[in-house]
Amino acid sequence: MELKRIADEIKEAQNIVLTIHVNSDGDCIGAALALMLILDRYNKKNFSDKIYKMKNVRLVLDDKLPKFMEHFKERALVEYYPNFQMENIDLLIAIDSANIERIGNAAELRKNAKKMINIDHHISNTKYADINYVENVSSTSEIIYRFLDLFDIELDKEIASFLYLGIINDTGNFTHSNVTPETFLISSELIKTGIDNSEITDVLFGVTLGKARLLGEVYRNFEIDKELKFAYYYLSDKKAEELKIGRDETDGMSETLLDLVGIEASLFLKDEKEEKVKGSLRSKSSYDVNEIGMSFGGGGHKKAAGFNTAENPEKVIGKVKEELKKQLTKQ
Structure with a gap:
């Protein structure tokens, strides 16, 4: 109606x-x-x-x-x-x-x-x-x-x-x-x-040359929390400039991390304007990343969410891990 x-x-x-x-x-x-x-x-x-x-x-x-x-x-x-x-x-x-x-x-x-x-x-x-x-x-x-x-x-x-x-x-x-x-x-x-x-x-x-360079960087330097089955990567402005990556060429990186065998949740962080960072969260079956996204003022869906925050990347990653641990203990 x-x-x-x-x-x-x-x-x-x-x-x-x-x-x-x-x-x-x-x-x-x-x-x-x-x-x-x-x-x-x-x-x-x-x-x-x-x-x-x-x-x-x-x-x-x-x-x-x-x-x-x-x-x-x-x-x-x-x-x-x-x-x-x-x-x-x-x-x-x-x-x-x-x-x-x-x-x-x-x-x-x-x-x-x-x-x-x-x-x-x-x-x-x-x-x-x-x-x-x-x-x-x-x-x-x-x-x-x-x-x-x-x-x-x-x-x-x-x-x-x-x-x-x-x-x-x-x-x-x-x-x-x-x-x-x-x-x-x-x-x-x-x-x-x-x-x-x-x-x-x-x-x-389609994968551009810039995105290909970023994929190589992400695959070489992503990090994993084995207990949480959580993969994450932070792209700084400096690194993006070094790799000559356009704004649109970072799309899909959270899915790339989630595709790793054994991973249940992923986070791709990148610097944004006005000293903020943008986060893209993805999950498979066990985690609700919408809840995590909402804790930063964002949100989306249970298995796909995003946010922008002024918190520094290290604190963001730490907070995401804390939220994942809370959810894991409830399962």
Whole structure:
């Protein structure tokens, strides 16, 4: 019912702004662009002879797009804060953002919005909007897929490409435990449109030279707590500069550590701007890393979570170990 309510709110609105989280990934971008395209089709289907009634839908981001978006012409649809301006916003819709801080300075747009909607799949979501739809599924893109029926829009290749991008991003190309039969059913419908799923996968997961250098560094110098079955690595700004690593080339390192045989939890830490560090936590079956992420003001899912903190890396690693020990003793 809540999704239908959101669809009804969108149908009634004229000026709509979509926004996504900083350090954007394939799911938030894919979900937002897919929704934008669905609403574009809705405009053309219902208001082709009444242009003045067409919805004004825009997508704004308080960050740079990741490098893989260079492969998609639709990147031109994304606008950037603070250069973005719109008065009299009827709806501000945050997509794939577990808390309002995740959308960065774009949160300032709420002051000009009559209503805010939050659509997300993270169980740590703080339900910060006027209307919140949070469901623990593989990805926010899986949720956005349902808007096709709600707006009576036929799935096409362009929409399918972005939904597929989002789903494979958050399922690790269908390798994570968040994959369900429904995820596969939706993905099969997306592939039926003729999308090049192999190309989308290569764009998202292809290994650049910088990432190859980082993989070598991580494999040589990661550390393990054998008792906790916990692998971790900290990437300093100095080391990143030495290896000539771009910001996007660190994605997936926590999964790389978790793939080690015998490891049940992993942490990849890296320096961020403003003297903060960003942590990416992953687990298999025994640990709940969402709880740990939330202890640093972040969160996500039981088996995948993230956070940003001003604490120094050594303290962060120590605190994560303490939390893992607490969970281990309860098992």
